[in-house]
Amino acid sequence: MSQVRLPPIQTTARDDAVLAALAGFVQQEGLKPGDKLPTERILAERLKVSRNTVREALTRWEGLGLVERLQGSGTFLKAAVSPHMLHMPLTLAGGNDFASLMQTLEVRRALEAEAVALCAVRTGPQELSFIQRKLEVMEEAFHSRAGMSSEEDWEFHQAIYRASGNPLFEQLIAAMHEMFHRFWEHPLGVRDFGHASFPYHRTIYERIAARDAEGARAEALKLIATVEADLRRGEAARNQARHA
Amino acid sequence: MSQVRLPPIQTTARDDAVLAALAGFVQQEGLKPGDKLPTERILAERLKVSRNTVREALTRWEGLGLVERLQGSGTFLKAAVSPHMLHMPLTLAGGNDFASLMQTLEVRRALEAEAVALCAVRTGPQELSFIQRKLEVMEEAFHSRAGMSSEEDWEFHQAIYRASGNPLFEQLIAAMHEMFHRFWEHPLGVRDFGHASFPYHRTIYERIAARDAEGARAEALKLIATVEADLRRGEAARNQARHA
């Protein structure tokens, strides 16, 4: 690495200064996600900068998902924020075709298997009961709504990722989830999608509760396999329809 | 899913509209990274919006690393941009370098194991010989420079991800790699870092060449384990020094 890291001195970095100050304020004030932070006008006045500058800074935080702005209401913290944090913007070029869907699923398989295993090792009793509650909600929704439980399903998985002790898993799989749903908006011909995966949610939970990391990983892999099979089944049906 | 996907009509989404229009422009014009895009003033005029609005939109892209703004010079494309892409800013709560490094490493373990296994199944003879060449370059660099071969090391791994047939793996692990190196800038006490992982590069290659997916996965896990051990060793030494 011959290129010594000498960033050119920045005589003008008001945005960063604003964000740094705001991060310090948040920490000092002990603000948590959901709390409201000061008005743009107040920030501008206090920091002795233009409201425009404040807005550009907040726009950056909004883009990073750290903050949510509601017109007429205020700006609210959306995630924990600390003075020293690292942002790694990731842009994925996802297509809306079968191949892209399979690719996101492959990544999900890799991440989910590891997250579930970590969860089995690390989760505490409190998080475990939280996961259990999500599981029960999901199972009830499944039975009462004849298999449509994708929202509760997702919350169950999220609870697991959160209990893995590594926030990166939650963020990455959320990205995969969103890519998946780009395609999912308009139902794509696979009826009863997700039915086959249903029983594995409980088996995964049981393996986690038993602290059986490898068992949990195996069950997660089975779950992903059923989703993959559903996907292939739908694709085959679609190809057949097209050739008819 | 009781919550039907009905996004509230947005009477005000000028920023997004600007970015959508700009993304379309970039694609239509065939602009590539490094190219300069229109002036803020021109964009404001053409899109019939205020320059401030254009600026807020570009600020979002800048925050996502898609664009670079140089005062006095212009705004330049920094990454490929297409109308349909997913932005997922990853945020790592800093403050504790060691914890952050371990978190990126856990994700890398999940992804690398799967990528290596997929590679063993899918790679063709041409990609295989490419990987072999990267391996030999890396081994020579290792021997001639007394263990410093991080650049060639990385290229070897990249070749494998590329041969996995799933571009998402390459993008995601590249993100992990960059995060890892953000902390790595200032060497943090672990001398001979990476020495222990050296032999596993060849064993991974051999398992891939033998089309042994599970064997390759096992070797990759061993490699990650050595890196993790190095990391823990350095952390322990640092803690000891602090308590002295």
Added chain:
DNA sequence: ACCATGCAATTGGTTGGACCATTGATCCAT
């Protein structure tokens, strides 16, 4: 008392215009 309607203050979103700071090219004197 209770509830609904509507007014008014608050707050983020947008606009237009001005000026500053940096960059890069152009032009001029040597």
Added chain:
DNA sequence: ATGGATCAATGGTCCAACCAATTGCATGGT
């Protein structure tokens, strides 16, 4: 031809006003 000064282009900041959505309060009807 070279070196330096000048100037236009461009992003960065500021200001003051207005628009649009939200919220809460006050007023009035039941």
